[in-house]
Amino acid sequence: MDRSNQVSSDKVNRENAKVFALLSHYLNNASDFINAEEIKDIADYGVTYEYAFTAILTAAFGLDIVDHTEDKELFNNYFSKMVHRLEVGEYYNNPYYKNIKIPTVNIGNSELKYEKYKPFEGFVCDDILRTPEGRQIPQIGFFDTEFRYPAVLENGRIWMTITPNEIETMKEAVDRASGNVLTYGLGLGYYAYMVSEKDDVASITVVDSNQDVIDLFKKYILPQFKYAHKVKLVKADAFEYAQTGMPQGKFDFVFTDLWHDVSDGIDLYLKMKKFEKLCPDTAFAYWIEKSILCYL
Structure with a gap:
C-alpha cells in the first residue's frame, strides 16, 4: 500500500x-x-x-x-x-406482529411484555453499512409515532426483542432456510415462526439453554404458530449441541443468534464458526454477521 x-x-x-x-x-x-x-x-x-x-x-x-x-x-x-424514517404500518404488518399476541407474564427471572419506542427515539435498525472506501456507517431508524415491540426482560433488563432491527437483519437467513433447519437461540421465536411458515421448510429445531425462556415460549407463543408441529425445542448448551447433536441431525440450514449485539457477539461468532467443518454439506448463517465482520 x-x-x-x-x-x-x-x-x-x-x-x-x-x-x-x-x-x-x-x-x-x-x-x-x-x-x-x-x-x-x-x-x-x-x-x-x-x-x-x-x-x-x-x-x-x-x-x-x-x-x-x-x-x-x-x-x-x-x-x-445513516438516518431512516421508518413506517409503523410496515412492521405491524409483519406476519409475526399480525398473528402472534404477546401477554405480560413472568416466569422465573424472565418477563414477557411489550416495550416501546417513543416518537423520534433513535435506535439501530439494520446492519452496519460498509462502503468500498472502508467507511462503516451505523444504520439508525426512528418512527414519528409510538411503536410497541415484544421483549423479554431478564432481571428487569431487556435481553431479547423483536424490533425493526431483528426483522431486517434476519431477512436473508429466513429467505435462505429450507429443508431441516437448526437455530441456536430461541428468543421470542421470531425466526422459528417466520421459517415455519415456509412451504420448503420441513422442520425447525431450536436449541436454547434458558429454561424460563423455553417455558414462556411453549406456554404463550408456540400455541399461536400455525405450523407448531414443525418446531422441536431442545434445552442444551449451543456449543455442546454443535459438537454432538448438529452432525447427527443432518440439517440443511443452520442459523445462529446467541448474542445481544456486536460487543458480546464476536467471540461467540468465531467459536461457532469452528463447528462448520463438522457439517460440510450444511449452509450456515449468523445474526448481524455483516456488522460483526466490520470488527474482524
Missing part, C-alpha cells in the same frame, strides 16, 4: 471511530432527546424528517456542517446515509 492510500485509510479509520463514539453515547444515554416540535420546525423549511433529525443530531454532537469543512465532509460521508 502506498503512502497516500495509507493516509486515506488512517483517516477513514479515525472517522469511523469518531462516528461510533458519538452514536454510542447518543444511543446509550439520550436516544429520546429529539422531539416532534423540533423536527417539525425544521421540516417546515421544506426538508425531510430524516434531514431534520440528522441536523439536530449533528448539532447536539457539536458538529458545524455549514462552516466547518471536516464536519461537512463527515455529514456527507456518514450522517446523510
